[in-house]
Each structure stands twice: as structure tokens, then as C-alpha cells.
Amino acid sequence: MKQRLTEGNVGRQLIGLTLPMVWGVFAIIAFNLVDTYFVGQLGTKELAAMSFTFPVVMTLGSLALGLGVGASSVIARAIGEGDHSRVQRFTTNSLTLGLVVVAIFVSLGLFTIDPLFTALGADAEVLPLIREYMRIWYFGMIFLVIPMIGNSAIRASGNTGTPSIIMTLASVVNIVLDPILILGLAGFPRLELQGAALATVIARAVTLVASLFFLHFKERMISLKVPSLQETLWCWKDILYVGLPAACTNAINPISIGVITSFLATFGATSVAAFGVASRIESFVLIALSALSASIGPFVGQNWGAKKYIRVRLSLRLSFIFCMIWGGLMTLILVPLAPWLSSLFNKNPEVVExxxxxxxxxxxxxxTAGIILVASSAFNALGKPIPSIVMTVMRTFILYIPIAYFGGKIYGVNGIFAAATISNLAVGIGAYIWNQKSCSLKAVEKAEQAASAS
Structure with a gap:
């Protein structure tokens, strides 16, 4: 195991980490868009059924992503310390932790499909369709969780290219299988929603095989030795210390989207549709910032573990500068192009407006939204998950939702949109200040003194 990120030009390394991740994030977005498109060909009921599954799928995806963040944090720091045995222990035990989590949630999920989705508002007409989809999806949950943890471990080694290739492969398999299994092409039976779930599971299964193969045979990060119970629990505790707060942080975002959508619904269906169109465009615009935030974690983790603190501070400074430049550039581009881009998704003049x-x-x-993402990723990489969840709670529940509520009452939809801007600006500035203090030389000296004293 090489400390890939502790030597060399910091700027070039960050670019080398981020560019493959841009394509990887794009592949994930394409995966979800294709699913939605082909299910939409079946009819409104089927699309509604799939829409009902989104909160559950996103919540469990947030849990898997959180476990991946926890694993990446401890693995990257162990790589930076040059302790290969510790790297193997953390990688192996992060995967076993994923298996335990899958077993628990599959068992709970299969027995709670009807009451859970009834509580979410599904009626008797849509519920059978949801049941068809989720029964297959739950059994395939292992193919979601384990590859996400495995890809996070690979990224922790400083390799973002391979996870991006794996994500692209999954997207390609899903794009090929969706029309075949959903619509019944090439002699296959028409499975409709079951076909959508099956295509997803098969595509994810490919990523499971690919990520485990690479981890074991290429990076040598998996140990086949059966760990003791004491060692397993010790590793799980370290992973969950970062992973659980990260999972909660990721789960807050879909909750906030649901609340904001309910506020917009009071202004009519066109406002909700417009928010959906704008959010879809926004997801593409923010790909670069999402990719950077995913890349900064391994870099910070390895260099912090190797005590290369100056490199950590330089990487964060360069990342924050990039976030501000990218944000300014996207603003300049979107001002003239927003009407045209919106019309690509919906021709209704009111929705476009x-x-x-x-x-x-x-x-x-x-x-500043990018600064929040980068700062949160850096804090998690340092093994400090609390600042990340504090920033998310502050942005969502203290600022965004209350300001959106009162802004909507006073200024209509513009007030709701302005709430997002105000919360991003306020928390982004706070995230920058907090991050700089945590990575200052004084903070480093205190941490080293505490470590030597213990």
C-alpha cells in the first residue's frame, strides 16, 4: 500500500483525484434518470409507485454512504501512517459491518413494506406496485451497500479512477437492461416495475464483484484471516464514530427537499414542477463541487495521518478558491441561459419562468455551498464528524426551513428560493472559519500534545 497522496504537487493531485470523480458522479445521475425515464413509459401509476420508494431508497443509500465515509476516513489515515496491517483490518471489518447492516435492514424492510408505504401516503392502487419493486430491491440491498463501502476504501487509497469506472460500468449495464426488462424487448418478458428493480440489482451486483476483486487482488486491502470479535468491534466503533453522523447528515438533505416541496405546493403544481426542473439542472451544475468534496477526503486523511499538515492546509485553501471561482462562473453562465435550459425539461411558460x-x-x-461540502468532507477525514452534522443541521433546520417558511409567506416563491441562498452563504462562511481554525498550527500542536500525553 503506497501513500499516493503525501508527496508531489498538491494542485495537480487534487485535479487528478477530482476529474475521474466528475465522471463517476455523472454516471450515478444518469443511472437514476434512465430508471425514471423508462418507468415513466409505463404510466402515471408506475411512476408514482417508484416516486414513493425514493425516500426509503435515499435514506438507505445515505446509510451506505455514511458507512463508506467512516471507512474512508479511518483507512486513509492508516495509509498515511504507513500501517498496512491496520489498513487491511479496517477495510475487511468495514465490509463485514456492511453485511450486518444489510441483514438487519433487509429483515426489517421486507416485513414493513405495507405499513411503511401506507404511512407515506400510498393508496391501495399503488401499493401492490411498490411491493413488486421493493421486494426485489431489498434482496439486492447487499449489492448497494457493499460496493459503496468498497469504492470508498479504494478512494481512500488515492485512486478515484477505478471507482468511477465501476460506477460507469453499473450505469451502462442499467441503461442496457432497463428497456429490455421493463418493456420486454429482445424476447424477454415484460416485467415492468419488477424489471426496473431487477436491472438495478444486476447493475449493482456487477459493482460488487468489481470492487471486491480490485480491493483484494490489486490493492491487497482485504485480509482473509478471520478477525477476533474484540478486533472487529474495535474497528466497527472507529468506523461508526464517523459513519453514523455522516449517514445522518446525508439523510437530512432528502428531508429538507420534502419540506421545501410542501412549501412550494401551496403555490400550485407549476411551482413544484419548476423546482424539480431547476433542481435537476442544479445537480449537473454542482457535479464538479460534489466530485471535489469526495476527493478531498482521501487527500486530507492520508496527509493528516502522515503528519503533512502544511499539505492539508494548502489543499483546503486551493479547494475553497476553486469553489468560489466555480460558483461565480456558473452564476454568470446561468443568468443568460436559465430560460433556455429550463425549457429543455418543460415547455410550460409558467414553469420555465x-x-x-x-x-x-x-x-x-x-x-459557499461548495465550501460546506469540502469542509464537511475534510472534517470527516480528520475523524471529526460533529462539525459536519452541526453545519448541516444549522443550514437546514435553523436557517433554510424557517427562512423559507416566512419568506414564502411574505415574498412567495422568491422568498423560498432566497432562503437557500441565505443559508448557503451564512453556513459557508462559518464552515470556512471553523475549518481554518481546526487545521491551524495551534490546533495541530494541541492534538499532538494530547496524543503524546495519552
Whole structure:
């Protein structure tokens, strides 16, 4: 195991880490868009059924992502310390932890499909369709959780290219299988929603095989030795210390989207549709910042473990500068192009007009939104998950939702959109200050003194 990220030009290494991740994030977005498109060909009921599954799928995806963040944090620092045995222990035990989590949630999920989705508002007409989809999806949950943890471990080694290739492979398999299994092409039976779930499971299964193969045979990060119970529990505790807060942080985002959507619904279906259009455009615009935040974690973790603190501070400074430049550039691009981009998704003039207003107001804060993402990833990489969840709670529940509520009452949809800008700007500035203090030389000296004293 090489400390790939502790030597060399910091800027070039960050670019080398981020560019493959840009494609990987794009592949994930394409995966979900293709699913939605082909299920939409079946009819409104089927699309509604799949929409009902999104909160559950996103919540469990957030849990898997959180476990991956926890694993990446401890593995990257162990690599930086040069302790290969510790790297293997953490990698292996992160995967076993994933298996335990899968077993628990599959058992709970299969027995709670009807009451859970009834509570979410599904009626008797849609519930059988949800049941068809989720029964297959739950059994395939192992193919979601284990590859996400495995890819996080690979990224912790400083390799973002391989996880991006694996994600792209999954997207390609899903794109090929969706029309075949959903619509019944090439002699296959028409499975409709079951076909969508089956295509997802098969695509994810490919990523499971690929990630485990690479971890074991290429990076030598998996140990086949059966660990003791004491060692397993010790590793799980370290992983969950970062992973559980990260999972909670990721789960907050879909909750906030649901609340904001309910606020917009009071202004009519066109406002909700416009928010959906603008959010879809926004997801593409923010790919670079999401990729950077995923890349900064391994870099910070390895260099912090290797005590290369100056490199950590330089990487964060360069990342924050990039976030502000990217945010400013996207604002300049979206101001003239927002009406045209919105019309690509929906031709309704009212929808286009409201979506355009969103894309004129919110992008002002994209730079600071990127700073929040990068700072959160850096804190998790340092083994400090609390600042990340504090920033998320502050942005969502203290600022965004209350300001959106009162802003909507006073200024209509513009007030709701402005709430996103205000919360991003305020928390982004706070995230920058907090991160700089945590990575200052004084903070480093205190941490080393505490470590030597213990």
C-alpha cells in the first residue's frame, strides 16, 4: 500500500483525484434518470409507485454512504501512517459491518413494506406496485451497500479512477437492461416495475464483484484471516464514530427537499414542477463541487495521518478558491441561459419562468455551498464528524426551513428560493472559519500534545 497522496504537487493531485470523480458522479445521475425515464413509459401509476420508494431508497443509500465515509476516513489515515496491517483490518471489518447492516435492514424492510408505504401516503392502487419493486430491491440491498463501502476504501487509497469506472460500468449495464426488462424487448418478458428493480440489482451486483476483486487482488486491502470479535468491534466503533453522523447528515438533505416541496405546493403544481426542473439542472451544475468534496477526503486523511499538515492546509485553501471561482462562473453562465435550459425539461411558460427565477437567485451561493461540502468532507477525514452534522443541521433546520417558511409567506416563491441562498452563504462562511481554525498550527500542536500525553 503506497501513500499516493503525501508527496508531489498538491494542485495537480487534487485535479487528478477530482476529474475521474466528475465522471463517476455523472454516471450515478444518469443511472437514476434512465430508471425514471423508462418507468415513466409505463404510466402515471408506475411512476408514482417508484416516486414513493425514493425516500426509503435515499435514506438507505445515505446509510451506505455514511458507512463508506467512516471507512474512508479511518483507512486513509492508516495509509498515511504507513500501517498496512491496520489498513487491511479496517477495510475487511468495514465490509463485514456492511453485511450486518444489510441483514438487519433487509429483515426489517421486507416485513414493513405495507405499513411503511401506507404511512407515506400510498393508496391501495399503488401499493401492490411498490411491493413488486421493493421486494426485489431489498434482496439486492447487499449489492448497494457493499460496493459503496468498497469504492470508498479504494478512494481512500488515492485512486478515484477505478471507482468511477465501476460506477460507469453499473450505469451502462442499467441503461442496457432497463428497456429490455421493463418493456420486454429482445424476447424477454415484460416485467415492468419488477424489471426496473431487477436491472438495478444486476447493475449493482456487477459493482460488487468489481470492487471486491480490485480491493483484494490489486490493492491487497482485504485480509482473509478471520478477525477476533474484540478486533472487529474495535474497528466497527472507529468506523461508526464517523459513519453514523455522516449517514445522518446525508439523510437530512432528502428531508429538507420534502419540506421545501410542501412549501412550494401551496403555490400550485407549476411551482413544484419548476423546482424539480431547476433542481435537476442544479445537480449537473454542482457535479464538479460534489466530485471535489469526495476527493478531498482521501487527500486530507492520508496527509493528516502522515503528519503533512502544511499539505492539508494548502489543499483546503486551493479547494475553497476553486469553489468560489466555480460558483461565480456558473452564476454568470446561468443568468443568460436559465430560460433556455429550463425549457429543455418543460415547455410550460409558467414553469420555465419560475425555474428561471430559481436559477437567477440560488447560484449566487453555489461557491459557499461548495465550501460546506469540502469542509464537511475534510472534517470527516480528520475523524471529526460533529462539525459536519452541526453545519448541516444549522443550514437546514435553523436557517433554510424557517427562512423559507416566512419568506414564502411574505415574498412567495422568491422568498423560498432566497432562503437557500441565505443559508448557503451564512453556513459557508462559518464552515470556512471553523475549518481554518481546526487545521491551524495551534490546533495541530494541541492534538499532538494530547496524543503524546495519552
Amino acid at each position: 419560475i425555474a428561471t427565477r430559481y436559477l437567477w437567485i440560488v447560484p449566487i451561493s453555489y461557491g
